[in-house]
Amino acid sequence: MPEEGTSPSGGWEEVYGAMSVSTNAEGDAPTCPDCGEECPRVRVDRYWCPDHGAFTATG
Numbered sequence: 001m002p003e004e005g006t007s008p009s010g011g012w013e014e015v016y017g018a019m020s021v022s023t024n025a026e027g028d029a030p031t032c033p034d035c036g037e038e039c040p041r042v043r044v045d046r047y048w049c050p051d052h053g054a055f056t057a058t059g
Contacts, residue, residue, distance in 0.1 A: 030057045
């Protein structure tokens with residue numbers, strides 16, 4: 001395994017810091033428009049709420 005200094009991805013933390021971007025992962029799904037719970041993706045643009053059924057995310 002390459003060391004941090006010699007790795008092609010070495011220094012990514014400094015690059016992200018200079019770009020002022022976050023490394024936090026975003027959630028996979030939006031929240032249900034009826035109850036506000038985060039819902040899993042079931043198709044490309046469809047999500048599923050166990051209480052309210054399928055919905056399409058709007059941006």
